[in-house]
Amino acid sequence: MDLSYTETQEMLRDTLARFLADTYDFEARKKMLSSPAGRDPGIWKALSSELGLTCAPFAEEHGGMGGGAIENMIMMEEFGKVIAVEPWLQTVVIGGGALKAAGGALADATIPAIIAGDAIIAFAYAEPQGRYNLADIGTTAKQDGAGYLLNGHKAVVYAAPWATHLLVTARTGGSRRERAGVEMFLIEANSPGISRRDYPTVDGFMASEVYFENVAVPGEALLTGGIDLVERVVDEASMAVCAEATGIARVMLSQTVEYTKQRKQFGQPIGKFQSLQHRMADMLVEGEQIASMTLMGTLKLDAPAEARKAAVSLAKAKVARSIKFVGQSAIQTHGGIGITMELGIGHYFKRSTMIEGQFGSADYHLERYEALTLPA
Known part of the structure; x- marks a missing residue:
């Protein structure tokens, strides 16, 4: 099997890496997080309108480049x-993935808006x-003529404060925990009856508690596919955050190695101590395993449902445990300064900790x- 990237995929990586290096250094990120919006909207516009990167995982018929999960993995x-707070996961991976799978007029109308940077989607599940x-x-979501009335509460909806649309899971029938009756709707975020309580998350993103009170939803907002579509979307999102963990692990290792070259004890850099050399070697191994398991799981996203689920769970369980080891090792090596707001490693550790449980913990995925x- 050829596991090398195509020339186009390498070009996408290089383009994004250069752009982020110029615009997303640690101090710039801190400035974004301290702003009222919690981000710089110009960066998302640049990613879409100027660089055209948002088109990478979409079909040519929608104005895309014909890519898919591998392109999303590279981007994530x-x-x-740089622990970017851009809503790529929520908008392109989850929202775009759901629309691609469901198809129809809603996809034809919304995917070009995603590519243009005009639509930001938050996943309220x-x-x-x-x-x-x-x-x-x-x-x-109760039937109301040709449409539905939506009522309920969604928690920790990442990117909701910035969203133009909400991708909402709701029950059209059956009782709680039953698979039958679970559907997804794509609705405008400013629809009457929607209220939010916004807050920053520990990893630097913005999220909301979202409440729905008799929100009128047109029938064409329904994405066909039911719980199977929801599971597919969440599996794709799981592999996307695993890819994000790959990048985080690489930076935590490099920053830890650099720190051990500068920090001195007993008249010499602590990087010369054999115990710390062993720890950093283990961090390297775990980081490479994160990358390998992420690639394996991503390649299985188009497999039949049972095989896809198994591959994703195996990968996510391993990544959750490995990123925990890399993060804790980095903090232990840095000592107390590692968890201060002034040093970047603490911010990477916070995001890595959130990734451990996002879309399922190691224990959940092993089960x-x-x-x-x-x-049986």
Whole structure:
């Protein structure tokens, strides 16, 4: 199997890496996070309108480059290297992925808007009681003529303060935890009846508690596919954050190595101590395993559902444990200064900690993998 990247994919990586190096250094990121918006909207516009990178994972018929999951993996790794708060995961991977899979008039209308940078999508799927069960949904979408009335509460909706659209999971029938009756709707974020409570997350992003009270949703806002589509979208998102973890792990290792060359004890750099050399070697190994498992899981995203789920769970479980090891090792090597706001390594550690549990913890994915692969 040829695992090398194409010339176009390498070009995409180089273009994004150079742009982020010029615009997203640590001090620039801190300035963005301290602003009222929590980001610089000009960067998203540049990614779409000036560089044209948002077209990479979309089909040519929608104005894209014909790419897919591998292109998203490449982009997310580069975003991880600067812990970018751009809504690529929510808009391009999740929103764009759901629209590509569902197809139809809604996809034809919305994907070009994503590519142009005019649409930002937030994924409103999590509820306080749900844990990682995607079918544990209390939000309801009741038939109302040709459309629906949406009522409920979604928690920790990343990028909601910036969103033009919300991709919402809701129950059109059945009872909580039943797979039947779970659907997704793409609705305008400023629709009457929607209210938000915005807040910054520990990893530097912006999120919201989103409340729906008799929100009128047109029938054409429904994305066909049910719970199977929701699971597919979340699996794609899981591999995207694994790719982000790849970039984060590489930077945490490089910053730790650099720190051990400068920090001195007993008259010599601590990087000369054999115990720390062993630790950093282990960090390197775990980082390479993150990259390998991410690539394996990403390549399986187009496999049949059972094989896809198993591959994603295996990868996410390994990545969650490995990024935890790399992050904790980096902080332990830096000491107390590693968790201060003034040093970059602490910010990488916060994001890596969030990735551990995002879209399923290691324990959850190991249990799912076991259920999918072991005989009953």
